[in-house]
Amino acid sequence: MTTAKTKQKILQTFLDLLSEHDYEDVSLPLIADKAKVKLSEMRSAFGSKLDLVAAFAESVDKAVLDERDEDMHDQPPRDRLFDVLMSRIDALEANKDAVRALHRAARKDPSLALEFNRLEMRSQKWMLIAAGIDISGLKAGIVAQGLSVAFARVVRVWLDEDDEGMPRTMARLDRELDNGTQFMKRLNGIEGIAKGMRSFLKKASSGRRRRRGRGEDDADHETGYSGEEPVGA
Structure with missing residues (x-):
């Protein structure tokens, strides 16, 4: 597992390289090389x-x-x-x-x-x-x-x-x-x-x-339908 100290060293190396190179020219292998860390450590610390x-x-x-x-x-x-x-x-x-x-x-x-x-x-x-x-x-x-x-x-x-x-x-x-x-x-x-x-x-x-609720109640009253089966059905 990469230590916090190694992560900080990698990050600062990245920033130092950016002060001299364009972003697209700063590759992960270059950062690892300048920071003197293995690529596996680089991968563990930062994926991109x-x-x-x-x-x-x-x-x-x-x-x-x-x-x-x-x-x-x-x-x-x-x-x-x-x-x-x-x-x-x-x-x-x-x-x-x-x-x-x-x-x-x-x-x-x-x-x-x-x-x-x-x-x-x-x-x-x-x-x-x-x-x-x-x-x-x-x-x-x-x-x-x-x-x-x-x-x-x-x-x-x-x-x-x-x-x-x-x-x-x-x-x-x-x-x-x-x-x-x-x-x-x-x-x-x-x-x-x-x-x-x-x-x-x-x-x-x-x-x-x-209003819809009142309208349905009125309709039930007028037709004699209450939603229940008639007694004796």
Whole structure:
């Protein structure tokens, strides 16, 4: 069984290789060779490069969750989310070139972009939890998808920014969260309309059932049929 230390060494080797090579040129045998592990160990640790990307995303998630600022709990949700997403950028910083390679690969391969998006949505659900934003059901998926797209736009700005203060990155995140706030207002409005429609349809359906029931009773009374066999039959 592959140890946690070996898994971490393989993952870091993968990220180091991405800083120098395109994603498609980084093969599993190459990773195993550079990490100085057997292919059997490689197979036991990670079954594919996508598994390695998922492990990287999970490591970033954990870093953000561990560094969550508890003093932000009394701040507005938007400010808490801004803080969490900037923490995510900070957690990505050590592997910025690897992130650049992953973004480049996603732009070239739509199917790979979909796989990366799936992983990013899972991460963004945790970012919402870290920010204390509780969303469930279908709405959670919609919001996580929107946040994934918004964060990808922020990352693109960050990848091209050299200023350590990240003014352009923060400005873009501000703009994306402003757009997200407007989107949430519209989504909540649509959700309210949908709930009203469901309630209306439920009441209408219940009313039709009651009317059908009364109509059948009236018909039985008029024909003398009660649903039971006549006495003496």
